[in-house]
Amino acid sequence: MTLISIGFVFLAEIALALDNGLATTPQMGWNDWNAFGCNVSEDLVLKTSSYMSQYGLLAAGYEYVNVDDCWSTSRDPTNNTILVDYSKFPHGMAYVADQLHASGFRFGMYSDAGNKTCGGYPGSLGYEDVDAFTFANWGVDYLKYDNCNNDGIAGSQSISSASPGPSAQAGGYQCSVANIINQLAPIASYGSSGGWNNLDMLEVGNGQMSDAGYMTHFSMWSVLKSPLIIGTDVLSLSTSDFSILVNPAIIAVNQDPLGISAQLRWNTSNTQLWSGPLSPTGNSTTTLDMVVALVNIGNSTTDIEASMSDIFAGQTPGASNWAMNNLWGARLNDTQAQSIMSDGAAAHTDWIYNATEVPYATGLAQKEPLLLGTGSPLLSSQAQKRSPKFVKMQPARVAAAAIFFCLSLCHGVPHQKQSSDYISSCGDNWMARDDVSTNNGEIPRRGYLSAVAEFCQEANGQTVQAGSYLSLATRVFLDGGGDPSSNGIPGYVYFEVNNKQSSDSHTVNADNCTSYLQELSNDNSKCWGSEHSDTKGGTWQVGADAISYHALGQSVPPAQDAVDKLFTNGALSVLGGSDGAALSPFPLNFTSDVIPLPCHSHNDYTRNVPLYDALSAGCTSVEADVWLHSNTLRVSHTDPGDSGPTIQDLYIDPLVALLDAQNPDSGSSKGVYPQNSTQSLVLLVDFKSDGDSTWDAVFSSLQPLRDAGYLSHWDGSQFVSAPITVVTSGNAPLSKAANGSANPSQDMFMDSRVDESLDGFNTSNTYYASADFESAITSSGSAPLSSSNQQKLSDQVSAAHVKGFLARYWDIPSSDLWQELVDSGVDKLNVDDLDAVASVDFHISS
Structure with missing residues (x-):
């Protein structure tokens, strides 16, 4: 199955237009968030603008260079002016504005x-008026105004100095392209003009889709x-992605x-089928062009048939014959783009x-050829057009490509911890039991019973060995207990x-499997019960020998944002040390909107799925306590013998699966967190044997991580950071x-020990300096x-940093101390309570 997995903020609200002469056409530009998260800086912004100018992106219309979240520190206590983080923007924002304005x-x-x-x-x-005045003084031309942490206050203040782009963003959804355009349809x-529907930053270039998907x-x-709004690293833009972003016929x-x-x-x-009117470029100055998009959201090539009546929505076409142009027909090839x-x-x-x-x-x-794509034979208004791609008609200027459909669970806003609560949702209270047809043109919403049929057919005839399991995650619609025709989100059932x-x-046996799992949907006492390590909330026991059929859905309370916790290849199901096999892999994009934080997930052995919980x-640091038995490393705090995960x-x-998904291109070395792809994740292995x-x-x-180039190492003269840094402790010599x-x-x-002598330890063999707080x-x-303890802490941290080590503490007596540390x-x-992590406003720069 070809998947599209992208991270967007999508605001499913009606855009309210202001008639003030601003944003008469949709804004074009660049924003740092999708590619860099909180790693924004003056150097990045100005260097990006330089490349945009060189590449012709400015000439193509990408005129806005936008700084997203994480640029400030606090407010001035005397006048409440918001303060710039001068470690990131040493010359201040007015300087950045001046430099950008000078470059056009x-x-x-x-x-x-x-x-x-x-963030x-x-x-x-x-502080709306204060900030509006500040932004105006700095020379800000455009404001992205988000809507997180608003204390329940409806609406938002209008900043008069900003261009009226999206005035409030719902924050952090992780949805497919198809989901987003379906949500926009109504x-x-x-x-x-002045109030465009904002689908948020472009993902072209961020490594999550095929070329056709982009x-x-x-x-x-x-x-x-x-x-x-370009959302990728312009400095590392590929020729194919560049040729998409500068296609003048699509931009037009x-x-x-x-x-x-x-x-x-x-x-x-x-x-x-999508279609809509455009300014006339044909032989008539009064008959409008039509843009036509035939979209395949399935998993294979297909023929699509659309009549002129379909395209013109039942209205009479303004002409009997139409020239058909392919808007991707004149796309730059790689040689042209590289030049x-x-x-x-x-x-x-002549090319851009x-x-x-x-x-x-x-x-x-003026009928500029670059804006009209490539032509094809005339199309009669009586004809039918079949194509596996978008077609483009001129006057109907048409965009050409194919959508490969994937449903991805939604995320909460960045920096909001994903919920660790899993309750079964096969009952009518949470999951749509039957498929739901809607009246607004959306794809029919898939119910629990359809998902059961898929699983049982795929599992039919499979043998599950003693002490093992078979699993599948598949899409289903979560209605949150409301009317599924108007409430809910796409989700997964496990x-x-x-x-x-x-x-x-x-x-x-498919028939028995279907019977067992359908029974779950008829009896809430079986699928709505309290979570249990054996049943996970929903189970059907077969006989007396404890063969259980589970159905586990994502909990989506209707008053909260959706939560996403997806796992690889049955990682969820390590029950009692059993090994298992998944029928198909789980999506690997669950970290897309997660902000990396300076916490070490301690006591991992107590968690249901330790790596993914962390x-x-x-x-940015996880822990595995290991025991060696019969040449196998078992994870446990106490000696597990020859059993256990x-x-x-x-x-x-x-980790290999997750990093492979983050690095589809050979030679790339992005970490587990797309919001900071250079952040190395520490795997601390505590030797118990x-x-x-x-x-x-x-x-x-x-070795699998090593072979893929995912391990940090010492190259003989310096430490070379990679997605994973392995640190050993306990009995490690x-x-x-x-x-x-x-x-x-x-x-x-x-x-090493931060509170003891660090002699003998150096950056060639040591990464952490740790202590019991x-x-x-x-x-x-x-x-x-x-003050005395502050000094003691400062001395220890300084000693570690002088040696080039990271300072780490465990047994911190209270979370009240976290931010101060x-x-x-x-x-x-070290944190034991991962839920508490989300309540602390950590800010880390790397």
């Missing part, structure tokens, strides 16, 4: 209608008149002066459209056949870490620390 760009910034931004920085609630007609994504944002549809969004004309199970990127756009004016010299409206009126017998195997909370199952294999033999076993177990034969790759590091500093949980330079805080 407009400057955009970010704020929030709440008391804090989505936990100062918001504008109560309100597409409300977007207009073409479709860009095409649909254009025909739906969404602002086109978006910037068409008529400003009318395409409408959904029909929607079958896997295909859609532009290397030589500069000014050297290739310069909207700063001839605006799109003028170019369309099915499992678990054989807890001691010796006998179990073969799945990553969902944003922790392995480090391979709980950590190594899921004999040090020497355990060392060798751990070294061998890391320093002699092994410093021994070239025992650690030939030099990719296993030590955990209660012993090293104080057992008092009161904040702030006393981070502000004092502590790099990692």
Whole structure:
């Protein structure tokens, strides 16, 4: 199955237009958030603008350079002016605005209608006038105004100095392209000059889709008149992605002066027709062009049939014959794109459209060939057109590409911890039991019983060995207890056949499987019960031998944002040390909107799914207590003997799968958190068994990560960071870490003591300097620390940093101290309560 997995903020509200001459066409520009998260800086912004100018992106119309969240620190206590983080913007925002204006760009910034931004920085609630004055003084031309943490206050203040882009963003949804355009369908007609429907930043270039997927994504944002805001790292833009972003024929549809969004004309199970009027470029000055998008949202190539009556929504076409143009027909090839990127756009004016010299409206009126795509034979108004792609008609200028459909669970806003609560949702209270047809043109919503049929057919005939399980996650609609025709979100249901017998195997029979799981939907006492380690809330027992059929859905309370916790290949189902096999992999995009935080997930052995619980909370360090038995590394705090989950199952294999998904291109080395792709995740392996033999076993177990280039290492002269940094503790011997034969790759590091002598430890063999906070500093949980304890903490942290180590503390007596410790330079805080992590406004810069 070809998947599209993208992270967008989508506001399913009617855009309210202001008639003030601003945003007469959808805004175009660049925003740092999707690619860099909180790692924004003056250097990044100005360097990006330089590349945008060189590549011709400014000439193509991408005039806004927008700074997103995480640029501030606090407010001035005397006048409440918001303060810039000068470590990121050393010359201040007015300087950045001046530099951008001098280069021909407009400057955009970010704020929030709440008391804090989505990332936990100062918001504008109560300070709207102060911030508006500040932004105006800095020379800000555009404001992205988010709506996190608004204390329940409806609406948002209007900042008069900002362009009226999206005035409030619902924050953090992780949805497919198809889901987003389906959600827009009922309100597409409300977007207009001064108030465009905003689908949020473009994902072109962020490594989550095929080329055809990116073409479709860009095409649909254009025909739906969404602002086109680039959301990738322009400095590392590929030639194919560049050629999509500068396609003048697609941009011209978006910037068409008529400003009318395409409408959904029909929607079958896997295909859609969108069409809408454009300014006339044909032989008549009064007959409007039509943009036509035939969209395949299925998993395979298909023919799509659409009549002229369909395209014109039952209205009489204004002409009997129409020229048909393919808007992707003249796309730059890789050689052309590379020449532009290397030589500069000014050297290739015949290949790239310069909207700063001839605006799109003028170019369309002059029938500029670059804006019209490539033509094809005339199409009669009586004809039917079949195509597996978008077709484009001229006057009906059409965008061409195909959508490969994927449903991804939604996220809450960045920095909000994903819920760890899992309750069964097969009953009518939470999950739509039957498929739901809607009247607004959306894809029919898939109910629980359809998902049961899929699972049982796929599992039919499969043998589940004793002590093992078989599982599948598949899409389903979660209605939150409301009317499913108007409430709810797409979600997943997790099915499992678990054989807890001691010796006998179990073969799945489709009819019996269907009967068991359908019974769950008829009896809430079975599927709505309290969560249990065996049943996970819903089970059907077969006989007396404890073969259970589980159905577990995501809980989506109707008053809260959706939550997403998806796992790889049955990682959820490590029950009682059993091994298992998944029928199909789970989506691997659950970290997309998670902000990495300076926490170390301690006591991982107590968690249902330790790695994923930790990553969902944003922790940048995780822990595995390991015992070596029969050449197998078992994860447990106490000696498990020859049973129990392995480090391979709980950590190594899921990390490889997760990182492979983040790095589809050969040679890339992005970490587990897209919001900060350079952040290395520490895997701390606490040796509980004999040090020497355990060392060798751990070294061998890391080979899949090592082979993929995912391990940080010492290259003989310096530390080279990679997505995973392995740190050893407990019985791990320093002699092994410093021994070239025992650690030939030099990719296993030590955990030293921050409160003891660091002699003998150096950056070639050590990464952490750690201590028990209660012993090293104080057992008092009161904040702030006393001056003497502050000094003690400062001395220890400084000693670690001088050596090049990260300072880490465990047994911190109270979460009240967390922020103070981070502000004092502590790099990692051991946390047992992952739910509490979300309540602390951590800010980390790397």
